[in-house]
Amino acid sequence: MRKYLARRALYAAITLFGVSVSVFVILRVLPGDPLVAILGVEGHAQMKSADRVRIMADLGLSDPLPVQYVRWLGDIAAGRLGKSFFRGDTVSEQILHRGPISAEIGVLALIVSWLVGLPVGILSAFKPNSLPDGAARALSVFFIAVPGFWLGMLIVLASLFWFGYKAPILIVHVWEDPWHNLQIVIGPALVLGLAQGAYIARMSRSCLLEVIGEDFVRTARAKGLREGLVVMRHALPNALLPVITISGVLLGFVLGGSVAVEQAFGVPGLGRALVTAVIERDIIVVQNLVLLYAVIFVGVNVLVDLSYAWLDPRIRYG
Amino acid sequence: MKNAVVAELARFARRNTLSALGGLAGVLIVVVAVAAPLLAPRDPLKADFRRMNRPPDSQSLLGTDQVGRDTLSRVIYGARTSLFVAFSAVIMGTTVGSLWGVACGYLRGRFDLVSQRIMEILQAFPDLILAMAISMAIGTGLPAVIFAIAITRIPFGGRVIRSVALSVREMPYVEAGRASGASSLRVMAFHVLPQCVAPYLVLATTHLGVAIVIEAALGFLGVGVPPPTPTWGNMLADSITALVPPWWLAFFPGLAITVTVLAFNLLGDGIRDTLDPRLSPAFLRMMAGGRRA
Numbered sequence: 308m309r310k311y312l313a314r315r316a317l318y319a320a321i322t323l324f325g326v327s328v329s330v331f332v333i334l335r336v337l338p339g340d341p342l343v344a345i346l347g348v349e350g351h352a353q354m355k356s357a358d359r360v361r362i363m364a365d366l367g368l369s370d371p372l373p374v375q376y377v378r379w380l381g382d383i384a385a386g387r388l389g390k391s392f393f394r395g396d397t398v399s400e401q402i403l404h405r406g407p408i409s410a411e412i413g414v415l416a417l418i419v420s421w422l423v424g425l426p427v428g429i430l431s432a433f434k435p436n437s438l439p440d441g442a443a444r445a446l447s448v449f450f451i452a453v454p455g456f457w458l459g460m461l462i463v464l465a466s467l468f469w470f471g472y473k474a475p476i477l478i479v480h481v482w483e484d485p486w487h488n489l490q491i492v493i494g495p496a497l498v499l500g501l502a503q504g505a506y507i508a509r510m511s512r513s514c515l516l517e518v519i520g521e522d523f524v525r526t527a528r529a530k531g532l533r534e535g536l537v538v539m540r541h542a543l544p545n546a547l548l549p550v551i552t553i554s555g556v557l558l559g560f561v562l563g564g565s566v567a568v569e570q571a572f573g574v575p576g577l578g579r580a581l582v583t584a585v586i587e588r589d590i591i592v593v594q595n596l597v598l599l600y601a602v603i604f605v606g607v608n609v610l611v612d613l614s615y616a617w618l619d620p621r622i623r624y625g
Numbered sequence: 626m627k628n629a630v631v632a633e634l635a636r637f638a639r640r641n642t643l644s645a646l647g648g649l650a651g652v653l654i655v656v657v658a659v660a661a662p663l664l665a666p667r668d669p670l671k672a673d674f675r676r677m678n679r680p681p682d683s684q685s686l687l688g689t690d691q692v693g694r695d696t697l698s699r700v701i702y703g704a705r706t707s708l709f710v711a712f713s714a715v716i717m718g719t720t721v722g723s724l725w726g727v728a729c730g731y732l733r734g735r736f737d738l739v740s741q742r743i744m745e746i747l748q749a750f751p752d753l754i755l756a757m758a759i760s761m762a763i764g765t766g767l768p769a770v771i772f773a774i775a776i777t778r779i780p781f782g783g784r785v786i787r788s789v790a791l792s793v794r795e796m797p798y799v800e801a802g803r804a805s806g807a808s809s810l811r812v813m814a815f816h817v818l819p820q821c822v823a824p825y826l827v828l829a830t831t832h833l834g835v836a837i838v839i840e841a842a843l844g845f846l847g848v849g850v851p852p853p854t855p856t857w858g859n860m861l862a863d864s865i866t867a868l869v870p871p872w873w874l875a876f877f878p879g880l881a882i883t884v885t886v887l888a889f890n891l892l893g894d895g896i897r898d899t900l901d902p903r904l905s906p907a908f909l910r911m912m913a914g915g916r917r918a
Contacts (some may be wrong), residue, residue: 318745325746333762452887454838456845457879460865464875563751567842571865581754582846585761597750597758605749 311616319609326601331376334594379594389591391584398595401580407480409569409576411488412495413561419500420554424507428550431508432515433538443508450505455498455564459571462494478575495568495576502564503557510553514546521545548619555611562600637899644895650888658704665698669855681873688873690863696873699855700881706856707885710771711836718775719829722782727821729783730790731813737787744780752777756839757848767850770843774836785828786821793820823900830893834886841882857882 368375382389388398396404427447431440479487518524519542527541528534566578577596584592638645657664672692681688681696688696729737747755759773793799794817802812843849844858852859857878864874 318742321742322745322749325742326749329746330758333758448887448890452834452890453883454841454879454886456842457861457875457882460861460870460875460879464870464872467869559748559751563753564842566753566757567845570846581757582848585757585846585848588761593758593761597754600751600754601749604751 312613315609315612319605322605323602326605327380327598328376330594330598330601331372331379334590334597335372335375383595383598388595391589391592398592401592402577402596402599404478405575405577405580408478408492408574409565409578411492412499412565412569412574412576413558415492415496416499416503416561416565417554417558419496420503420507420557422504423501424504425511425550427504427508428511429515429538429543431512432519433534435512435516440512444512447505447508450501451509453502454567455502456567456571459494459498459568462498463572491574494572495565495574498568499561499564503554503560506553506557507550511546511550514549515542518542518546548615551614551618552611555608558607559604562604637895641895641898644891644893644898647888647891647895650884651892654704654885654888655708657701658708661701661705665695665701667695667698669694669698669702670853678871680871688871688877690860690871690874691867696860696877699860700857700877702855703857703860703878703881704885706767706850706854707837707840707858707882710767710774710840710850710856711833713771714774714836714840715778715829715832717771718778719782719825719832721775722779723786723821723825723828725779726783726786726788727790727813727817730787731794731817732809733791740783741787744783747776747780750777752835753839753842756843757846760843760848767854770840770850773843774839777839778832778836781832782825782828785824789821789824790817793817827893827897827900830889830896833889834893837882837886837889 370378386399388402390397391401427443431443434440479491515538519538524537524542527537532541565576566581569576569578570582577599581593581596581600583589584596672694673689674692677689678691679689690696690699725740729740750758755777756770756773759776760769763769763772790813799812799816802816807815840849840856841858841861844856844860845862846858847862849858850856852863860878861875864870864878867874
């Protein structure tokens, strides 16, 4: 187990290193001159060259690229994530202020997806090709296809008409006013959670059906166990592993999807900050936020792999 | 020959009614996209200030937007952009990924190890965020969006096709090819590649839906194909600029996205079941980018 842990950590470290290099290359090298990226071609042309040089030096953009890269990593290690070019706040402030909202949405979405997806999947697998199974599958096909941000827009529209809903402008943290906070995060969490829940339902159904066909399940039935006990006690634990995996993979949907869904609900989370930064071409902010999202995604998938190895003793990868 | 094709299609439709319907809807949407200039009742870009913000009526069946553009025409033209972006991106990304996957699975060794790390890095980014960052870096516009989405599709092709190639390379006929002195390139092209066509098709169909959603989300966030080009995402973004968005502007473009994605997903499921039934559950896992277990 320890050897496996070490190897998994090493791979994750390599991945993260590669991720940081690609973020740097995508955002610093591809646009050519970063000032052009920030100001646009026209804005850049209107500037005096002395000003250009001064701003580049101010932002630390005139050093050689490897130096910039190493300094960036050093800054991150020291907890200095740089400052927005257009706004007064630093990236760390944005993360500390807006991050909790997005994290809450993500965690709630995860809970919703399991609370909805797993029971539906079990129900489907109990009586395959029955009416409830058909309904559950139709619903999951629908929720996989429908884009979350559109569903979010429709919910906002409907609540505008019927409840006089107003998009939240200020961030209310859960430790300040839990009820108000819940009103902000519940919409995005539901939309994201149902989409994931659809995948989980589908996955748990197919895995359960696969396991139910195996010998040990037949043995359990043959010794006269009730069907419910056979499925819940014998089949389910064996079918859960792939469902846990897919749940980790789906986190990518949640992280990416939440960016659009936050926009649809007007929730001022981290995703909104990223979109604003991308539109304003605020390179420093985009660079750090994209890295943060990737680090979270990689971290969760490492956790999923570890839980996998912990739950299933067969998997230790040598 | 012709009859055989028809018979085969009929059999597919009998066995997978839903996916046949999905396929039919998909073909219809493609036809609408191609024939947009013939089908659209109005110019999608022409503003009409006498008819702004009209709800659906007999003159404009799906209403008009804030500057009086006809929603139906914009949805029809939007199909053009969305499908063009999605098809190009998926074909580019999946093809590059698949060829790469064939090479990884067949050659193995250091090349495979390095390639796998690169794909892991690509998969470490949530799709939408990677697409946003790339399209921001290389500039907005149609080619940038296509390129950005294509990059996010590469690792999926790579992973799935690699595993197919890994198992195919052990088959006796491939060994025979190698033994008779064929070069690696020749064996890959003539012996391994044909086996990868079926999973490639499944992969491409399944990812069409994903690509359409990413394109729409980019448009919705204002970092996709720039306006005034009508795309479904742009239309949704336009609609929420109003204080109280008119429902028809928010509803119809999203409905178009949902129906299109649904159609391609259903078709993909059917193709998967038909071409490779034994792959199904495990395949689903891999398509979602699952870990090797």
